[in-house]
Amino acid sequence: MAKPATKPTVDAPPAKSESSQPGPGSNSVSPDQLKSFYRDMLLIRRFEERAGQLYGMGLIGGFCHLYIGQEAVVVGMQSTIIDKDAIITSYRDHGHMLAAGMDPKGVMAELTGRRDGYSKGKGGSMHMFSREKSFYGGHGIVGAQVPIGTGLAFAHKYNGDNNVSLTYFGDGSANQGQVSEAMNMAALWKLPVVYVIENNRYGMGTSVERSTAITELYRHGQAYGIPGEAVDGMDVVAVRAAGLKAVDHARSGRGPYILEMQTYRYRGHSMSDPAKYRTKEEVDKYRTERDPIDHARKLMLDGRMTDEAALKAIDAEIRKIVNDSAEFAQQSPEPDPSELWTDVLAEA
Amino acid sequence: MSIPVLMPALSPTMTEGKLAKWHVKVGDKVTSGQVICEIETDKATMEVEAVDEGTVAKIMVEEGTEGVAVNAPIVILAAEGESVDDAAKAASDAAKVAPAAAAAKAEAPKEEALKAEAKPAAAPPAPAVAAPAAEPEWKGKTVRMTVREALRDAMAEEMRRDGKVFLMGEEVAQYQGAYKVSQGLLEEFGEKRVIDTPITEHGFAGLGVGAAFGGLRPIVEFMTFNFAMQAIDQIINSAAKTRYMSGGQMGCPIVFRGPNGAAARVGAQHSQCYASWYAHVPGLRVLAPWSAADAKGLLKAAIRDPNPVIFLENEILYGHQFDVPEGDDFVLPIGKAKVERPGKDVTITAFSIMVGKALQAADELAKSGIEAEVINLRSLRPFDTETIVASIKKTNRLVSVEEGWPFAGIGSELAAQMMDHAFDWLDAPVKRVAGLDIPLPYAANLEKMALPQPDDIVKAAREVCNR
Known part of the structure; x- marks a missing residue:
């Protein structure tokens, strides 16, 4: 576990006003909440394993970036937001969609390029959206979602609707110029955006140390006066606690906030990853000692919040959901050829 | 029910690989996510994780075997409640009859692929696009005005009409526009809707796209289109393509406008025409007005259009005067010469x-x-x-x-x-x-x-x- 070298927070200015809209719950996590986090993380894990398998069988094409290992970040953050808060991320997006409540069948069917996929088979792994769940993609250009997420926050402020934007990006994106450009405007105009940096330590095969002058990514907003905080992204409870604070900061009109989620991806960057840039021991250490799902499981069992039988029932439920989604994704027909020409432009 | 684990492909082009190492042996229990073996190709190595749970009943491919075909069974798992022996027996029985069939099956996709290559399914022709309505003949009064004033009036009228429309860009507010196109707009609409941006084209173009995804109708002014090259990724990859990539769920009603092409002796970096660059891109509309009537009628149409519009103005024309139909109702059809x-x-x-x-x-x-x-x-x-x-x-x-x-x-x-x-x-x-x-x-x-x-x-x- 990489520990930040310095004090892992950049302080926020004192609050001017409190949020007028109640947040989704207090800092402490109830047994039921923890159980639902466990379930949601497990859904992502099992879904991604199945996606990897379908990719291996040639049923999913092109690029496929799996979220395995990072589940606590998106599940913890999702528990801190309310209806209509915007969510946007990069191309490692399956976990975000499932956490946002999108139907696993529709997500898997998009992965297989079928007509019942969220984008009718025209987007693929990196390009899915759900207006209903306020999920704004799914973006394939590293860092491009950051100004867009900032623009979603701009729209929320413009409309005065008290919603915020959760804008996720990775340690690789953190060095893109447009990320700094967006942070400047967000701070300048006090936009309600939380930048969630998922620092999984490698942008493709290049480690943060080899790509980034200031490796404490939560400090990257300092030039714009944006408060930031490093968070144990393998601990869903810690993620939620930090998320509640950050979301409240943004929602109460105090502007952007940066959360650096220190996390780890177990799988390669995409499916064809040479795995030469990190050691097997490093990966194994995270898998065995830091796994977010094992951690939640242990918390529940140690705290006698649940028992093995109840967890087994969750496993079975998830297995069924994932199997059904894989079955659905293979049964759904390919898009009709007439779909080639639709959805290019909206009718005036 | 025995569960076969198949040789995975690491990329769509991979057809075979080496089974480098087994991490499990017969009789081992495996759980989802557990690494069961390692495979290698010339490009990459990969740890194969179990997706299903079970007990290893039979290893079908020995460690070190090269040239293992993608989708060939490499190990058989006995499902919960099934004996390892039964699963292994079922697997070997299947293997006795299956090799030929399996080989044929492994070949089949290739043949199909070849067939598909030889005779691709024909793409349906592009649907006929209905011609836009002809420009309505204007019988009302006209007023003489410059292109600059016509553009300003178009924006002001549309901002009065729709509270979701706002203007952002460098020097559009307090400075009144680098070329004075947005004169008076800050005074009328206030700083919420007429927004000076930092000099950060890529950032504010992307922010505009996000605002459009979020339901607003941004007008993004580039001081000149030369500077929009900094932002072209957001214009094309985000604004133009997202509607298609989302199967029609998303839309991006945004206008990118500003002077395009040569002005007068401003040198090569400030004098490029981007008409063919943007006209190349499906998902965009691209307009290039000449007269003040074009400027007003087309900019109003652009702001009302639900798609991303590139609006190419000309600095020299800003001061030219033309007769323009009077009033708020004059809107020109997009797509009509x-x-x-x-x-x-x-x-x-x-x-x-x-x-x-x-x-x-x-x-x-x-x-x-x-x-x-x-x-x-x-x-x-x-x-x-x-x-x-x-x-x-x-x-x-x-x-x-x-x-x-x-x-x-x-x-x-x-x-x-x-x-x-x-x-x-x-x-x-x-x-x-x-x-x-x-x-x-x-x-x-x-x-x-x-x-x-x-x-x-x-x-x-x-x-x-x-x-």
Whole structure:
């Protein structure tokens, strides 16, 4: 576990006003909440394993970036937001969609390029959206979602609707110029955006140390006066606690906030990853000692919040959901050829 | 029920690989996510994780085996409640009969792929696009105004009409616009809706796209389109493609506007025409007005349009005066060219500032009895092929005029379009008049030589008319 070298927070200015809209719950996590986090993380894990398998069988094409290992970040953050808060991320997006409540069948069917996929088979792994769940993609250009997420926050402020934007990006994106450009405007105009940096330590095969002058990514907003905080992204409870604070900061009109989620991806960057840039021991250490799902499981069992039988029932439920989604994704027909020409432009 | 684990592909092009190492042996229990073996190709290595749970019943491929076909079973798991022996037996029974079948099955996709390559399913033709409604004839009063005022009025009227419309860009608010196009807008609409941005084109273009995804209708001003090159990824990858990539769920109602092309002696970096760059991209609309009436009617249409619109203005034209229909109701159809001057001998097409040059050329040609028909293209995507073809059926000759570079320019596209749609009506090859194929020079004499002048158009028209 990489520990930040310095004090892992950049302080926020004192609050001017409190949020007028109640947040989704207090800092402490109830047994039921923890159980639902466990379930949601497990859904992502099992879904991604199945996606990897379908990719291996040639049923999913092109690029496929799996979220395995990072589940606590998106599940913890999702528990801190309310209806209509915007969510946007990069191309490692399956976990975000499932956490946002999108139907696993529709997500898997998009992965297989079928007509019942969220984008009718025209987007693929990196390009899915759900207006209903306020999920704004799914973006394939590293860092491009950051100004867009900032623009979603701009729209929320413009409309005065008290919603915020959760804008996720990775340690690789953190060095893109447009990320700094967006942070400047967000701070300048006090936009309600939380930048969630998922620092999984490698942008493709290049480690943060080899790509980034200031490796404490939560400090990257300092030039714009944006408060930031490093968070144990393998601990869903810690993620939620930090998320509640950050979301409240943004929602109460105090502007952007940066959360650096220190996390780890177990799988390669995409499916064809040479795995030469990190050691097997490093990966194994995270898998065995830091796994977010094992951690939640242990918390529940140690705290006698649940028992093995109840967890087994969750496993079975998830297995069924994932199997059904894989079955659905293979049964759904390919898009009709007439779909080639639709959805290019909206009718005036 | 025994569960076979298949040899995975690491990429869509991989057909076989090496089974490098087993991490499990017969009798081991495996759980989802557990690494069971390692496979290798010349490009990558991968740890294969179990997806299903069970007990290892039979290893089908020994460690170190090369050339294992993708989708071949590599291990058989006994499911919960099934004995390892039964699963192994079922697997070996299946293997006895199966090898031939399995091999055939492994080959099948390749054959199918070959067949598919040999005879790809034909793409359906592009659906016919309904021609936009003709420009309504204006019977009301007109007022004389500059292009600059027309653009300002268009924005002000649309901002009054729709609270979701806002303007952002460098110097649009307090400075009143670098070219004074947004004069008075801050005063009327306030700083919530008229927003000075930092000099950060990529960032504010992306922010505008996000605001449009979020339901607003941004007008993003680029001080000039030269600076929009910093932002072109957001314009094309985010604004133009997202609707398609989302299966129609998302939309991006946004206008990117600002001066395009050469001004007067501002050098190569500030003097480029981007018409063909943007006109190349499906998912965008691209407009290039000439007159103040074009500017007002088309900018209002652009702001109301639910798609991303590239609105190419011209700095020199900002101060030119034209008659403009009076009132808030004047909106022009997108996708409709305008015949500015009828003629029977040669068709001259142009857009933006070149329309004026083409009209000057037509005056000159008239002196020697050549009646040129001048078409103001106005909309480059969608492109009004119909109006041009109708003109060629009359004149049988076409000269295309543009300020931008000739290679892969609008004129090149026009020539190709006319081959498709008017080949039999042409009596001479289509002639292109374009800016010279060089970065625009600064010196007054060189700059003039590099940009199309009325004389160049006259010469080209005479050539195709053979007079």
